[in-house]
Each structure stands twice: as structure tokens, then as C-alpha cells.
Amino acid sequence: MRYPTLLAAVALLAPAPLLAQALTPAENQKIDALVTKTLADTGVPSASIAVVRGGKIVLAKAYGKQFEGQKAPADPKLPYQIASVSKQFTAAAIQLLADQGKLSLDDTVSKYVPGITDGDQITLRQLLSHTSGLRDYWPQDYSFKAMATPTTPQGIVDRWAKAPLDFKPGTQWQYSNTGYVVAGMIVEKVSGQPLLQFLQTHVFRPLGMRALNQDKAVGPGFPQGYLRHALGPVRVETPAAPGWLYAAGELSMSPEDLAKWDVARMNRTLLPPKDWDEQETPVKLTDGSNTNYGLGVGVGTADGRRVVEHSGEAVGFLTENIVYPDDKAAVVVAVNAWFADAQSRIAKGISDIVLPAPEASAEDAAALDRTKRVYAQLQTGNLDRSLLTEDAAYYFTPTTLADYRTSLSPLGAPTKIEQSGRTRLRGGFVNRSYRVTYPGRMLRISTYAEPGPNGRIEQFLVSPAE
Template identity: 30%
Template sequence: MIISKLITTLILLVFFSSQMSAQALEKSVEKKIDSLIQTEFGNKNEPGGVFMMSQHGKNLYRKAFGKANLELDVNMTPDQVFQIGSMTKQFTAVAILMLEQQGKLSVNDPVSKYIKDYPSGDKISIHHLLTRTSGIKDFTKMKSLSGIAQKEMKPIEMVDFFKNEPADFAPGEKFEYNNSGYVVLGYIIELISGDTYENFIKKNIFDKTGMSNSYYASDRKLIPKRAYGYHKKESGFVNKTMINFSIPFSSGSLMSTVDDMLKWQQALNQNILLNAKETQKAFQKYKLNSGEEFTYGYGWHLKDTNGIPDREHGGSIFGFKSMEVYIPGKDIYVIGLSNCDCHSPTEITRNIAKIVLNHSK
């Protein structure tokens, strides 16, 4: 009886000791992350951001910093809605793969199959658009962009805006970051689905994954918990430059929260939207015509954190910056969203991932 009690006591001591150790470890990690973020987002009276870190789908860190609205003196909260910029491209890529899964297209199809008059469209494939190897001129680098920035543009008008520009290189010759290719993809989604890009993403992705606080961006709609975007000038902070969201379109016009982005990550992991075969296409490295491998899949950069493979992407649009890192081998997801393009979450998000990775060994 005494031996039995002693064993029970020892088991309880070991259990509580491990619990206390885990809590101490989490507290230690939290302090390190707090300190890291404070270096860039420490001023409570400036625009700020929201950072979240999760492992195995469980939130281990979720905090807001600074102001969501300077004029109204509104503090940032973790459920704030941000423009996510180029993170939009992952949704566009998955939408294309969903259409492929339904048998409505192939990533090997030439662009000319859907846009008959596209220059060299028989040589540029959907795969080239997805991997940024098409050579199409990036419209964000065109001087004439300022002339249409405030205009409501139909997708075909956006495609016509850049399609006759000289190509930067032959399809598949090199990898170069490009927004135009993802605008073409958005237009193809509309042509094949018979629906607008906005509706397609909402019905087929946001609604299916429970992303109830994610939207196609608008400066006119009332969006609950919207974080307002800012620039920093010598004279102080100013409201973000206005742009018509039909311009970035399917390359950068979505809004979301850190919680919804975690739902998105989990939906991809659980094959809720795509089967395993289609999902793998988004997360594998491809080769150029020369046989050289490059580190971009379909909508994600494929890099590494402390030598462990990751998937990551950032975003930048007037008044906002965003960054996410996902480490599949450890199921660690880190995301940072900022409402001033003067505060970048990129390196902070990467460093948070490194801290968590070191503590999860």
C-alpha cells in the first residue's frame, strides 16, 4: 500500500513538474517574441500590427500592437481585418488548382486556349503564370500605371493594359517576381467559372473554410474590425494612398485576419479544398528550361528556416504589409500583419519562426 502511494506520488510529481516546465518554456518563448516585436511595433501611439504563432492548429501566441485607427484613437485588437497584398496570390493559385481538379482546365494549357489574342499565348502556359516564369511585363513597373490607378478596370481591361508590352524573357527562361501573371490567372478563373473572381473566392474558399472575416477589398463597404492603412512621411503619418482594387485584382486585393489565415492553412493541410495530388503541385519546386531548380511553387516561396523546409509569402500594398511562414515538418504557422507600410513584419515573422523552432526540438 505504501509502495503504491509512493509510486502515485512520484507520477504526480513528474506530471506537475513537466507541466510547470512546459509553462515556463512557453513563458520564455512569449517574452522573446514580445521583445522581438517591440523593436519595430513598440510605439502604442503609432499604427501597429497583429502577430500570431500556432503549432498543430493551436494558438500559442496572438497579440496586437499599436493603433488600428489613428484619427479615432482606436487600439489594435487581434481580430482586426487587414489588406494582405500579395498573399492574395495563394488564393488565386488554389482556385486554379480547384478548377483543374474539376477537370475544367490543366496547368499545362496555353494561355491562348482561353485568351485567343494574347501575344505569344501559345507559348505561355498557366504553369508559367503560376510560377512567375512567363516573362510577361509586370504592370507595377509600368510608368503609365498612375494613369489608371483610380479607375475601375474590368479584368480584360487590366490584361489589355499590359499584354502588348515587350516580354522580359522567353517563357520558362527565368523566375522573376511578377503581378501581371496572377491578373491573367484571375481573368481565366472568371472565364472558366462564369463568375467574378470575388464571388468565386468567397463561395469556393472563404465560405467552405469558415473564413467569415475575409473579403475582396473595398474602401466603400463597411467592413467590421477594419484596420486603417497609413504611410509615414517626414511630417508624420498620413492615410494610405487610394487605389482602385480592380487594379491589383487577383494579384493583391484580398483582406483577412490572422485567425482566418490560420483556418486557410489548416484547410490546405486537411485537403478540404484540394486533394493531396493537387495540393502537392502548389508546394513543389520546379525547373527552368535550363534544368535549374527555383524556389517558388504555385503562390508560395519554398525556402527554409534553420535548414528546415518552409512555405512563406509576404505582401505589400498601399498602407499595409504582411508576412507568413509555415513549417510543415513541425506544423508551425507564424503570421504578421501591419497597417503601415513603414512597419514591415517580414523579418520579425521569420525570426519568430526560428525562436519557436529552436524550442520545439
């Protein structure tokens, strides 16, 4: 049940929010082709997806074999085990209790659950942000021996939360399912209700979501999990015994139902806006470094867009949930296998299909044109030095120019030169990076320039890239 994030700090400028609009026939065809090919490539039996655009669910569809003996087409209404995507709901439960004045996120764990190692030093906020230091009870990507036997939250706490801490609370980020088990126990103690019942009352029913305990979402009529050993045959997976997921990942729901929660997130409904903001604010460590994780969700940017994201891994299931709040868009992908990367591959591919390409600013466009000219000049060895600052002119010695010419000239004209990173300021200069594409190889250009459309070049370095 690890959290293999998709977030990456690669960005251009973010576009305006998308209008609520149905997918075009061409977009639907591209998504169908993407999912079908991915399942065929990976051997994953089925995928169920939901797409939000303009704050509305515009697609919910399922593909492939959801269980043995299936005769009807794949059903997008069936609930898949979403595993660690459940964590944001546990975090919301804690926040709702804080809104009711029944606890504080800065309370220590020992106030509610006794016997936990250094519980008087661990706060609820640290539980939810994976900065508590509590040892993770399930770092493996397979069912370990104990998971064949039923357990309870207290059983998990007794074995893992009473072990020595992996680090002093707040000093490191380390994914900890154990921390969320403790958080779930706190919800139940403070609210006087089972965690799932609390969430049904305060979250799922108000949003019209169907959510189940994954331990009960097994058997006829439910998606079946699958495994694969190396490149061997795809086999039916044996579910874990009851009790192992709990507040760290106990929920099963359809991608369409999960998308309803994503819509509430982007529209700031159901929870108070401050709670959504709190979930999406990256927690910082004691040394000031950024964890890129809030309360139950990863936060960052991808292709210039703000992203709120979490993945999930259950026994036989993988899920990817990506929300683009400023674009009013989201992509949910659930698969009934816990091998390969089908869920992330499909989610990224759908995002590329339904989101418009980031728009570059006029200055970025001008800088790209200048980069193309300078690159061509370096291939010939005839560099226009009026474009350079004093430092860049110092760098480009006759030897440097000769090396650029002799190494780049044989490559000929590139297929494409495009900006590959976010425009940013550093040291009084504007920093941009570019990707140079040739058949069979890639180069990177790193530039610094004076601000303004006619700013002189301070740096222009070309290097190999993947």
C-alpha cells in the first residue's frame, strides 16, 4: 500500500480552467484506444475510469475482465478497492471533528491512544502528513505472512506503533500506514462511531457516493484482484484477511463515486474551504524543507498545473486519482491487478487527451525562437556575440565553440526544440530549459538570460538527456 506518486516538477504556465464540456468523439476514441492498448501491453485484466472536466463528470467507463466467469460487459458502477486513496477521507474525518471542537490537529496522540511510542510527542497533524516517525506496518508490495490471519487496529498498533520510532517526529517524511491506523482509532474514540459509519454520515451520503468496506467487497458481483509473478501467467489473487487496511485504505468504490469527491474538492463544497486548503498545503519538516504532501494527499505541479494526487495499492488492486483543481479537471483510474503500471499510464494518457496543452507566454515564445537560432549558430560555429553577456562571451572560447560545432553539426537539424520546464528567476536571470529531439536521441539545453524580451544570454549549455 505504498504511495508511488506521479507528481513531477515539470511545468510551463497553467491554462485557464476548462469549460464544462462533453468529450468529443475523437477524445473518446483516443481514450478507448489508450486503455485497450495498455491492458493488452501489461496483461492487466480490467480498468475502470472516470473523467471530470469543467467541474462535471463527463465519462465513467470500464474495460476488460473484472472477475472470473464474467459474461456481461465491464460495469463502471462496480466498486474497486482504492486502498491508500482512502487516506484523504480519514484525514477529512479528523478535520471535521476539529471543526466540531472535539479535537485539535495539534493535539498529541497520547491524549487519545495510550501506549504508542513517544505518543506525547507525535501530533495528529504528523500522523496525517507521514511525519510521525511511526514504523510502517506494510512497506511490502505483497501480502506478508501475518496478512493471512485477521487483525484489528489494536493488533497493528501493538506490533508496529509500540516499536522504536524511525525518526524524531517532524524531522523526516516517511510513508506510514501505521500512522493512519492510529488516526482512525482516534476518529472512532472521539466520535463514538465506527470510522466508516462516521464517513457515511458526513461525507459519502451527502455527496451521493457508494462506499464499502473493502473486506466486504469480495465475492460474486465484485471485481476480483489479480497478480503476476515476473512475466508469468496472470493469476487470481487471494485477498488479505479482514482488518488489514482499516483507516489506511479500507474503502472500495467506483471511480465515478471517487470523482464526486474530486468535484467537491475543486468546488470547495461539503468541507469548509479552510479544510480543503489545509489538506492541500504541503507540510514542512522542522528544518523547513517541503514534503510535497499535505494531509492525506500529495501536492505539487505537473506540466505547469497544480495537482492534488494520491495512488493506492490493495491486494490485487491499484488506483490512481489525479485532481487538477485550477482546471476543474480530474482523472480516476482503478485496475484489478497489482502488477505493472497500467493505472498510472492510463491516468497520464487521459490527462494528455482531455487537458489542453499549456500555453507559453509571449516572452517564452520569443525565448524559444532565440534558442533555436543560437543552437543553429553553434552547429556552424558562427555565434552572434551581441546576444551574449560578458560572462557568456567569456565562456564561449574558440575551443568551446569548436567543440560545439564538431559535436552538434553532424546531427543536422533537430526534429523539435521545445521548452521542458518552468520559467523561473534565479540570481537575477530568467532560467529556462529545453528539450532537443532527434531520431533516437535527446539533448537538453539549459539557459539563463537577462529579464525582458531582448535580454542577453548569460548561459547556453547543451548536454545529453534521456
